[in-house]
Amino acid sequence: MLTNAHLKYESQKLGMNYFRVAIVLFGAQLLLGLVAAIQFMYPGFLFEVLDFSVARMVHINALVVWMLYAMIGSVYYMIPDETGEEVVGAGLGKLAFWVLTAAVTVVVLVYIFIQIGSGTEATIWLINEGREYIEAPRWADIGIVVVVLIFYWNVFATFMKGKRTGIMTVMVADLFALAGLYLAGMFFTDNISMDQYWWWWVIHLWVEATWEVFVGALAAYGLIKILGAKREIVEMWLWIEVLMLFGSGILGLGHHYFWIGTPEYWWEIGALFSALEPVPLVAMFVHVLYDWGKEQGHMEANAAEGEKAHAVNNTPAMAWIATNAFGNFLGAGIWGFFHTLPQVNIYTHGTQFTAAHGHLAFFGAYATILIGMMYLGVQGASGIKKMTMTFKTKMALFLIIFGLLGMTVALTIAGYEQVLVERADLGGGWDAYFTAQNLPWMVQAMGWRLAMGVVTFLGFVYLLWDLLTIGKAQAKEA
Amino acid sequence: MSKKNASVWTSIRFWRRSAAWVTGTATVLLIWLTFNTMGQISMGSDADLANGVKKRIPAPTVINYHIDYVMDQKRGHEVPVIGQKEPFFGKQWSAEEAAALLHHGKLTSQAKNCMNCHTLLGNGAYYAPDLTKAWLDPRWEDGTMAAITGKNSKEEAMAEFLMHPSQYPTHARMMPNLNITQDEAVALVAFLKHMSSIDTNGFPRNFSQNAKRLEGGTNAH
Amino acid sequence: MWESCTDIACGNIFALLNEGPLTLTIFLHTVIVLPMFFIYFQEKKRVNEEAR
Numbered sequence: 001m002l003t004n005a006h007l008k009y010e011s012q013k014l015g016m017n018y019f020r021v022a023i024v025l026f027g028a029q030l031l032l033g034l035v036a037a038i039q040f041m042y043p044g045f046l047f048e049v050l051d052f053s054v055a056r057m058v059h060i061n062a063l064v065v066w067m068l069y070a071m072i073g074s075v076y077y078m079i080p081d082e083t084g085e086e087v088v089g090a091g092l093g094k095l096a097f098w099v100l101t102a103a104v105t106v107v108v109l110v111y112i113f114i115q116i117g118s119g120t121e122a123t124i125w126l127i128n129e130g131r132e133y134i135e136a137p138r139w140a141d142i143g144i145v146v147v148v149l150i151f152y153w154n155v156f157a158t159f160m161k162g163k164r165t166g167i168m169t170v171m172v173a174d175l176f177a178l179a180g181l182y183l184a185g186m187f188f189t190d191n192i193s194m195d196q197y198w199w200w201w202v203i204h205l206w207v208e209a210t211w212e213v214f215v216g217a218l219a220a221y222g223l224i225k226i227l228g229a230k231r232e233i234v235e236m237w238l239w240i241e242v243l244m245l246f247g248s249g250i251l252g253l254g255h256h257y258f259w260i261g262t263p264e265y266w267w268e269i270g271a272l273f274s275a276l277e278p279v280p281l282v283a284m285f286v287h288v289l290y291d292w293g294k295e296q297g298h299m300e301a302n303a304a305e306g307e308k309a310h311a312v313n314n315t316p317a318m319a320w321i322a323t324n325a326f327g328n329f330l331g332a333g334i335w336g337f338f339h340t341l342p343q344v345n346i347y348t349h350g351t352q353f354t355a356a357h358g359h360l361a362f363f364g365a366y367a368t369i370l371i372g373m374m375y376l377g378v379q380g381a382s383g384i385k386k387m388t389m390t391f392k393t394k395m396a397l398f399l400i401i402f403g404l405l406g407m408t409v410a411l412t413i414a415g416y417e418q419v420l421v422e423r424a425d426l427g428g429g430w431d432a433y434f435t436a437q438n439l440p441w442m443v444q445a446m447g448w449r450l451a452m453g454v455v456t457f458l459g460f461v462y463l464l465w466d467l468l469t470i471g472k473a474q475a476k477e478a
Numbered sequence: 479m480s481k482k483n484a485s486v487w488t489s490i491r492f493w494r495r496s497a498a499w500v501t502g503t504a505t506v507l508l509i510w511l512t513f514n515t516m517g518q519i520s521m522g523s524d525a526d527l528a529n530g531v532k533k534r535i536p537a538p539t540v541i542n543y544h545i546d547y548v549m550d551q552k553r554g555h556e557v558p559v560i561g562q563k564e565p566f567f568g569k570q571w572s573a574e575e576a577a578a579l580l581h582h583g584k585l586t587s588q589a590k591n592c593m594n595c596h597t598l599l600g601n602g603a604y605y606a607p608d609l610t611k612a613w614l615d616p617r618w619e620d621g622t623m624a625a626i627t628g629k630n631s632k633e634e635a636m637a638e639f640l641m642h643p644s645q646y647p648t649h650a651r652m653m654p655n656l657n658i659t660q661d662e663a664v665a666l667v668a669f670l671k672h673m674s675s676i677d678t679n680g681f682p683r684n685f686s687q688n689a690k691r692l693e694g695g696t697n698a699h
Numbered sequence: 700m701w702e703s704c705t706d707i708a709c710g711n712i713f714a715l716l717n718e719g720p721l722t723l724t725i726f727l728h729t730v731i732v733l734p735m736f737f738i739y740f741q742e743k744k745r746v747n748e749e750a751r
Contacts, residue, residue, distance in 0.1 A: 040605070043651040048644070051654045052605045053594035119586025119662045130588030132602055166490065190577070190584045192673055193519045193535050196599055197512075232490065239493035243500050247731060250504035251511075259681035260599045261534050263518050264706040265717040267679075269511070272724040346683050350600035350608050418604075427684035430617040433607040434649050484750040492742040499734045507727055511713065518708050532707050553705045677707060 001374070001467040006383030009080040010090035011158075016381055017097055018073030019374045021104075023464060025066035026367075028108075030457050032059040037450040041443075054115050057128070057135055058108065063362060064133055065104055070370035071214060072151055075171065077377055078221050079155065082171075083162030089154050096150040103143045107136055124188060131195070133203055134185045141186050148179045166235035167224075170217045170242055178210040193261030200256040207361075208277060208332070209249035215328065215369050216241040216280075219288060222321050222372060226314050227295040237287045244280035252277050258342045259349055267342040274340045278333030288325040292318070314379050314387040316470070319397055320372030327364020327401075335360050335408070347423040352445075353415030360408040363400075374467060382471030390473070392466035399459025406452030414445035524573045527560065534677045538576035541566045541668050545675050547614050547685055555680025566671070567633055567664060576668070583669030586662045595653075598673065600681060606653065608682065613667075613674035616686050617648075636670070637663035 001020065004013045035055040038045045046055075079087050087093060110127055117123030124130075125138045136144065152175055159172050185202035189195050220238045223229040254270030292311070299309035312318045335357040339348040348354070379387045389397075418436045426432030436442060486492045522533030527540060544561035563570070571579065587593075593602035596609045607615075613632075617623055624635040626646055639646050640663040643653035658666065704714045716723040 036605075047652070048654045051595075053591045053603070053654075056603050056605070057591060057594045116591055116656055117589045118657075118659070119582055119589045119665065121585065123589035124585065127589070128591060130591045130593055132593050135591070135594075166494070188585075188588075190538070190581045191519070191521055191535055192584065192598060192669075193676060194516075195584075196601060197515065197519065199601075236488065236490045236493055239490060239497045243493065243497040246497070246501040246504055250501070250508055251727060253508065257515070259678045260601070261519050261676045261678055262515050263534070263708065263714065264679055265713040265723060266515075268717060268721070268723050269727065272721070273727075346681055349681060350597040350602070350604065352604055355604055423682065425688060427687040428608060428682035429611075429686035430607050430615045430648070432686065432688070434651075437649075437651070484746040486739055486742045486746055489742055489746055491745075492738060495738050495742070496735050499738060500731055503731045503734065507730065514711055514713055517711075534707055 001378055001381075001471065003471060004381050007381050009086050011076045011079045011087035011093075012377075012380060014087070014090065014093050014097060015073040015075075015077030016377050017094075018069045018076065019377050021101055022066045022069035022073060022370070023374065023467065025062045025069065025104075027460060027464065029059055029062035029066060030453075030460050032056075032062065034450070034453050034457060035059075037446070037453045040446045041450055050112070051115075054111065058111050060133055061111070061135055062108075067211075067362075067366050067370060070373065071211075073377070074218055074370065074373040075151075075155060075175070077373065077380070078167075078171075078218075079158050081225065082165050082168045082221065083158050085158050085162035087154050088157040088161060089150070092150055093154050096147045099143070100147045103140055103147075107140050110137070111135070121188075131185070131199055134182075134199070138186070141182075145179075145182065145186075148182070152176070152179055165231070166238060167217050167220050170213065170238055174210050174213045174217065178206065178214065181205050181210065196260045197257070197262065200253060204253045204256055205250070207365075208252060208274075209246060211366060212245045212249060212280070212328075212332075213242055215324070215365060216245065216284060218369055218373060219284065219321060219324065222317065222369070222376065223288065223291050225376060226318050226321070227291055227311050228313075229291045229295055234291070237283075241280050241284055241287075244276075244283060248273055248276035248279065255340050255342075255345070258345055271341050275337065277340075278329065278337055281329040281333040285325040285329045288322060292322070310386065313385065314375060315389045316387060316393045316466075317372040317375040317379070319389065319393070320368050320375065323397070323401060324364065324368035324372065327360070327368050329364075331357070331360030331362075331364030331408070335412075347419045348415065351415050351418040351423065352411050352442075353419060356408050356411035356415050359411060360404060363404045371463065375470075378467060378471045382475040384471065384474045387470070387474055390466060390470055392462045393470065396459050396463035396466055399455055399462060401459075403452045403454075403456030403459055406455060407449050410445045410448035410452060414442050414449070417441040417445070532677075536560065536672070536675050537573070538580040538668075538672060539571060539573055540675045541576055541579070541671050542570050543675075545613065545671065547611060547674070553680070555683060556685060557677055557680070558675045560675060566668070567637075568631075579665050579668045580672055582662070583665035583667070583672075586658070586666050587669055590656045590658065590662075599676070599678060605651070609670060609673065610676075610678060610682065611674045611685050613671045614685065633664075633667050633671075636667045640666055 004016055007013050032055045035046065035050065036052055036059055039052045039055065076087065114127055117127040128135045128137055155175060156172055159168050181202055184198045216238055220234045223234055224231055251269055252274035254266045255274040257266035258270060295311035299311040303309035339345050339353050417439060421439060422428060422432045422436035426435060519534055522531065522536045524537050524539045526533050527537055527543065540560060542563055544564045546559045546561060547556050548559050550557045595603050595606040597604065599610050600608060618632045618636060623639060624630065624632060627635045627638040629635040629638055640658050641660065644655055700720050701718055704718055706714055708714060713723060716726050
């Protein structure tokens with residue numbers, strides 16, 4: 001992970017830099033998540049020192065930022081492979097990387113040590129915006145826009161100069177939408193309904209539309225790179241996925257407009273478009289397994305007698321991409337569909353149910369494939385022809401997946417209890433809320449969530465250890 | 479040889495064009511819907527309130543009125559009902575004063591990061607109660623909190639609680655002291671009162687309907 | 700089947716379409732998917748011509 005020895009292109013070296021920061025932020029996300037989980041059990045823990053609101057803010061911001069880092073890293077890594085060109089502005093890209101990293105560091109330090117400000121515009125500009133997921137203060141917003149413009153120009157100009165593959169075409173179009181949507185979250189209004197309306201444009205149209213298409217493009221690139229899958233087939237699937245993801249995801253935005261002051265017609269739109277959102281996720285799952293089986297079958301058919309055939313040239317990356325294919329369907333598709341209909345959502349909205357879905361979806365749909373991309377990066381940087389899983393790879397996979405599933409199940413049980421007791425029976429409100437929080441089902445579920453969070457963190461330690469050592473170890477063997 | 483009948487289903491071009499069409503059309507429809515919704519969720523005016531014109535998001539001067547949340551048979555869920563005028567912190571607020579107060583309150587809600595413990599309109603974190611209808615919560619309505627904080631009115635009790643939350647614990651999980659000033663507390667209460675008047679299509683449903691059953695002893699200590 | 704609008708604002712097209720059974724969704728889905736038929740037949744022609 002720390003070497004660039006075998007990378008020819010500046011673009012890929014830059015990509016590795018982004019991966020390195022991403023993995024550090026991933027660790028920070030998990031640590032602050034543990035703090036928040038402990039506070040659910042022991043509310044006195046760090047009370048008025050590092051309150052839940054701060055721990056939770058850093059937890060979800062580190063999540064978003066490490067994923068954006070790993071996404072930018074993945075794009076820089078794939079640019080030379082796809083376009084056949086070196087990135088046009090490597091120097092500028094490097095500068096942007098250091099500026100962004102410095103800004104992120106300052107923002108996180110301000111979050112942790114200054115935390116909140118007085119009720120003035122200055123707080124919004126300098127400390128935090130207090131809007132879930134996009135808390136970054138306005139100065140950082142503007143900085144992010146500038147850095148992303150540099151990144152986008154690099155991608156676009158290199159794309160125009162080199163080969164224009166289908167995967168890159170999707171990537172360039174998708175990144176344009178992804179970057180543009182950030183602007184919808186950069187204004188202040190006194191009207192809380194208006195505030196939430198546009199806030200969802202950023203959050204939903206990122207994670208349920210543009211990020212999903214991004215993952216589709218990454219998976220397509222990964223399948224070609226790891227399995228040697230046929231480009232025509234992969235790219236045709238990619239277009240079908242884009243069609244289905246945007247066809248369902250864009251108006252699926254309606255499922256966030258049930259209860260925020262928006263008109264009743266959003267019930268029907270939100271319900272019936274978002275009900276289709278799992279369909280492309282099934283397609284993506286089938287696609288990955290199909291290509292895997294097909295290429296492996298080809299290999300075996302063409303192998304000489306008694307010779308072992310392996311279509312996969314990077315088993316850790318393939319394992320994480322396969323986890324992504326299923327995790328995306330399970331976490332985003334199934335767990336999302338659970339509570340997407342307004343008849344159910346009126347009770348589940350704003351409960352631990354959402355937290356259960358959030359954990360499994362962000363992990364299944366995004367963390368997995370981005371970890372897979374990091375393994376691809378390590379393989380390239382260490383010059384390994386065929387990378388295979390180590391004991392640490394397997395431990396990381398097992399512990400992280402097991403921990404995440406455990407947290408999700410625990411939060412789902414907590415969610416059920418909260419939905420039935422606080423919402424359906426008692427009808428919400430202060431007393432109803434705390435009654436539900438005190439019941440054994442909630443307390444036990446929160447205990448299991450913490451335990452499974454620790455398991456996940458152990459898995460992360462193995463992952464980090466593996467990423468740091470696998471390259472060197474296997475480069476020597478080869 | 480007969481005329482060839484090639485398949486379109488395996489044509490990349492067909493899927494690429496379809497993907498572009500579908501994405502474009504869905505985007506255009508979303509923008510159209512957004513324009514329609516924008517018209518419905520922009521804030522009403524002071525005159526609307528005086529004339530009884532229903533708006534999804536009323537003017538800031540709604541803080542001068544009594545707000546209730548009652549079952550509407552026609553719509554099949556509860557809706558906010560704006561009633562008679564009532565003083566807010568002992569006075570009537572002019573349109574300018576109310577707008578400035580709401581502005582300050584909304585700013586403070588963001589500056590103090592309310593959303594990373596509470597939910598607002600159901601969005602946020604799940605560590606503390608939902609604030610959508612907090613103004614109407616029986617805890618404030620029935621005088622319990624007014625008695626605990628030693629204040630005469632609901633709004634004064636709320637402001638006092640916000641300024642010194644850990645002095646009035648209602649649960650082991652307490653709200654931390656966020657250095658909220660008197661002005662900020664008044665503005666926050668206005669923000670909460672305004673939010674309770676927003677028509678949320680019946681969310682939360684049956685709000686605190688069974689809270690009476692909890693009287694005289696809940697697990698919430 | 701048809702339920703009259705109960706929302707606060709009823710005079711707009713989406714509220715009207717919302718009165719019928721699934722008519723709002725059917726309308727939106729149709730607008731999105733219909734162009735694909737046109738694309739299909741156009742591509743069919745092109746593919747057949749290329750194959751000749």
